[in-house]
Amino acid sequence: MSIFAEVPQAPPVAVFKLTADFREDTYAQKVNLGVGAYRTDDCLPWVLPVVKKVEKMIVEDNSLNHEYLPILGLPELRSAASKVALGDDSPAIKDGRVGRREGHRRKLFVFFDSAYQGFASGSLDKDAWAIRYFVSEGFELLCAQSFSKNFGLYNERVGNLTVVAQDKDNLTRVLSQMEKIVRTTWSNPPSQGARIVAITLNNPNLFTEWKGNVKTMADRVLLMRDQLKAKLIALGTPGTWDHITQQIGMFSFTGLNPKQVHYMIKEKHVYLMASGRINMCGLTSKNIDYVAESIHETVSKVQ
Known part of the structure; x- marks a missing residue:
């Protein structure tokens, strides 16, 4: 018998399990709102332009070492x-x-x-x-x-x-x-x-460029907040949705309960944390209507 035979199986880390489930989903309109990283409007990772520039500087700097x-x-x-x-x-x-x-x-x-x-x-x-x-x-x-x-x-x-x-x-x-x-x-x-x-x-010039990169990311988050709230209100979604624009930062707690989250994932293929937390960067101009309609349907059907 293995000396590791008595080691219990640990439960998966929730956010990584959610991402794995999303990847295995073959539904065409699936949306991942659980990822903990910035995404562009094409739902792609973004390497900041200033970071690319500095990485090139580091590669070309012969004075640097690995001490x-x-x-x-x-x-x-x-x-x-x-x-x-x-x-x-x-x-x-x-x-x-x-x-x-x-x-x-x-x-x-x-x-x-x-x-x-x-x-x-x-x-x-x-x-x-x-x-x-x-x-x-x-x-x-x-x-x-x-x-x-x-x-x-x-x-x-x-x-x-x-x-x-x-x-x-x-x-x-x-x-x-x-x-x-x-x-x-x-x-x-x-x-x-x-x-x-x-x-x-x-570096003053790089610092200024970085601040511009940060503002680009923040502005997209703020835009997605405004648009999601407006679309939910336009749909007449039950409840109040002011919290979407009152909250700040990359994430938003939607107020969806675990049953509603389960419905969103299983029926609408919209992946989010069990707490109802979503990454606003997972929303794009291409999927925000579908997400808003999915929330509307979920809140209307599931209590």
Whole structure:
């Protein structure tokens, strides 16, 4: 008997199972609204033009090698990423300290998850308002940033953890502990995605081009929100659909319950998460009418 005989079968990861089921579906009008990545109006992945440009620069740069990075990552990425989150004029960046006001009195510790900066409004600065407000109010905080979505670097796993501490001494000690944590988990970060992001953020022309790429993606998401809501209202779909345009970012919680989701998948071949969450980028000018009609039929038939 195998020593692995008693290992139980784990359930599939829901979002990947959904994608696999979609691929096996032969229905001509099938729609995948579960994918967690940006898609063009042709429902294709989009490699950002600025990313293509920087990748070519990296290939042609003979000074680069595959040596280990510092434990905490590429310094050029760390500093530039913090500026994207906090702003160039942040006191935390200028002198390494912030005040000690409400956060200490109420014993709050703030942790921001910034995975989609730029996708809410199309503006990096507008989307970072909450982070910068908390810094201006004197909070110490952590801000986890991901560049998977706003750079389209899904398989590069590029991120940054910004620490805002009361002073440089506190920051130094926190970072020393982070080095220990990193050493015992992934030991050393990969460089390819980090270089793409760092080069882009530190070059004014490339940075401007990237912001334009982000706005292109955000504008398409906003357009799909407006159109889906308008089509559902025009169809007289039961319920209110204001939440589609009130929500922000790449995803939307439709309000469809598990029974309705099941009907959408099995009867209409429209794939979405059991929670009712859809990726707005899965909608296109070619399938949005079908999706709206499918939601209308589902909500009308299934309670």
